Amino acid sequence: MTSVLYDAPGPRAKRRNVLFSVVFFVLLALLLWWIWQTMDEKNQLEWALWKPFTTSEAWTTYLLPGLADTLKAAALSMVIALPLGAVLGIARMSDHRWVRIPSGAVVEFFRAIPVLLLMLFANEFYVRSTGIPSDERPLYAVVTGLVLYNASVLAEIVRAGILSLPKGQSEAAMAIGLRKSQTMSSILLPQAVTAMLPAIVSQLVVIVKDTALGGVMLGFTELLNTRSTLAANYANVIPSFIVVAVIFIILNFILTSFASWLERRLRRSKRSTGAVLGADKVDDVNAAEVGGTYGTGAGGSI
Amino acid sequence: MFDFLSDYDNPTLLGAFWVTVQLTVFSAVGSLIWGTLLAAMRVSPVPLMRGFGTAYVNLVRNIPLTVIIVFTSLGLANIFGVTMGTEDLKDRAFRLAVLGLVAYTAAFVCEAIRSGINTVPVGQAEAARAIGLSFSQVLRLVVLPQAFRSVIGPLANVLIALTKNTTVAAAIGVAEAALLMKEMIENEAQTLLIGAIFAFGFVVLTLPTGLFLGWLSKRLAVKR
Numbered sequence A: 001m002t003s004v005l006y007d008a009p010g011p012r013a014k015r016r017n018v019l020f021s022v023v024f025f026v027l028l029a030l031l032l033w034w035i036w037q038t039m040d041e042k043n044q045l046e047w048a049l050w051k052p053f054t055t056s057e058a059w060t061t062y063l064l065p066g067l068a069d070t071l072k073a074a075a076l077s078m079v080i081a082l083p084l085g086a087v088l089g090i091a092r093m094s095d096h097r098w099v100r101i102p103s104g105a106v107v108e109f110f111r112a113i114p115v116l117l118l119m120l121f122a123n124e125f126y127v128r129s130t131g132i133p134s135d136e137r138p139l140y141a142v143v144t145g146l147v148l149y150n151a152s153v154l155a156e157i158v159r160a161g162i163l164s165l166p167k168g169q170s171e172a173a174m175a176i177g178l179r180k181s182q183t184m185s186s187i188l189l190p191q192a193v194t195a196m197l198p199a200i201v202s203q204l205v206v207i208v209k210d211t212a213l214g215g216v217m218l219g220f221t222e223l224l225n226t227r228s229t230l231a232a233n234y235a236n237v238i239p240s241f242i243v244v245a246v247i248f249i250i251l252n253f254i255l256t257s258f259a260s261w262l263e264r265r266l267r268r269s270k271r272s273t274g275a276v277l278g279a280d281k282v283d284d285v286n287a288a289e290v291g292g293t294y295g296t297g298a299g300g301s302i
Numbered sequence B: 001m002f003d004f005l006s007d008y009d010n011p012t013l014l015g016a017f018w019v020t021v022q023l024t025v026f027s028a029v030g031s032l033i034w035g036t037l038l039a040a041m042r043v044s045p046v047p048l049m050r051g052f053g054t055a056y057v058n059l060v061r062n063i064p065l066t067v068i069i070v071f072t073s074l075g076l077a078n079i080f081g082v083t084m085g086t087e088d089l090k091d092r093a094f095r096l097a098v099l100g101l102v103a104y105t106a107a108f109v110c111e112a113i114r115s116g117i118n119t120v121p122v123g124q125a126e127a128a129r130a131i132g133l134s135f136s137q138v139l140r141l142v143v144l145p146q147a148f149r150s151v152i153g154p155l156a157n158v159l160i161a162l163t164k165n166t167t168v169a170a171a172i173g174v175a176e177a178a179l180l181m182k183e184m185i186e187n188e189a190q191t192l193l194i195g196a197i198f199a200f201g202f203v204v205l206t207l208p209t210g211l212f213l214g215w216l217s218k219r220l221a222v223k224r
Helices: A011-041 A048-054 A058-092 A099-111 A117-127 A136-163 A167-175 A178-219 A223-234 A235-267 A281-289 B003-007 B012-041 B049-061 B067-080 B089-119 B122-130 B133-173 B179-188 B192-219
Strands: none
Touching: A011 B049, A011 B067, A048 A058, A048 A223, A058 A099, A058 A136, A058 A178, A058 A223, A058 B003, A058 B192, A099 A136, A099 B192, A117 A136, A117 A178, A117 B067, A117 B133, A117 B179, A117 B192, A136 A178, A167 A178, A178 A223, A178 A235, A178 B067, A223 A235, A223 B067, A235 B049, B012 B049, B012 B089, B012 B133, B012 B179, B049 B089, B067 B089, B067 B133, B089 B133, B089 B192, B122 B133, B133 B179, B133 B192, B179 B192
């Protein structure tokens, strides 16, 4: 393997690599053995603790309803945040200062605030000012928090998507006499949406992960929350954490794989402009082309 | 209007934000160290190390931070008896939160650093070797200076996200800003005012960091 850091290995380097491999393997094996040993010592490996996961009851009573709520909150947030984000993103590029500045302020403000604060605030707001029944309130609060934060992140993705298009696209549209709104809606936006798709799918991972906040702080019955009911019932804290973590990993892994598959496919297709925004590209675009902003870990990141 | 603030003295408003800052600083230092080690593994010529690095990053990145933080408290502390070297419950929660934040954030730090190394074209190293520089000279004079300068931006994003993520520590009872806000907002009538105070606090914490590091990364960027 040749990289910036290493040349193709010669005989000595090959021997050294083998030595490193062996040492690292031993260390890793020791670590795993130690974890196994500790688990055994604390009786976490007993079959009785893992057995519930082979029965349908644990899944139908606890895990699947929790997963359903997680997905419901994530899907709702995405569906609401996307149009809102598109509007904010386009408004931020407006020629009119009185549209551009307020929407810019909104986007920067909600990106700077932790989602948890938004959720807590929304929850309390719904308690005092609306008649939403208390069993539905956590869902509303979680979705509100996620929408406010992710709409502003998506606004940045939309803006980055539009800025990533070749300048000739809007120049040609102007040359054939399209109005600004026509240029945006029939030339720029369709291309930008295609370019943004991978970044948008990656943003779903962030949303799925953030739903877990509502489970601990607001009593929203998502996966992490139903895990604690499950663990209280079967007294299997460690196994329940491992199973829930694995579910999240699989779910998010499917989403990230889908995003990168989409990115590859879009890059290949002949009809696109070649501008594709991967999850990791959004912040680069922000830094390079979108002056005066700072990324807050949009897309793929935290 | 701000009278109610004097009712809260354990912690005070500033005290809670001070805990947030401490969480951020300790986790930032820890995750920078662990993340750099992970990045070194991911770009190393040893396949096993690369595999471990890749597996760690991909697994940890896909688990919600909340799950990790709650696990440190319910799993590590309660079941495995990890006390983090202190009997004091408050200190223990704080250290467990730092542990969780480091484990999670390191995955993102690793990716940022690795992407920085990847931005350096292979031709640079080849040219450096061609004029007879040794491995350490290539690394010191050619590769690392370019790599470090290109990761300031991504690392700034990670730092800002980390600052906001410290609020998750409220889930295991660390007395930081989010926990105090939850308490205040439930007890006091001025929901909007309290929300604005805490929002302002976080804007104050993240905005200067973002602007400064963003300016720095633009200034130091290697133009290609």
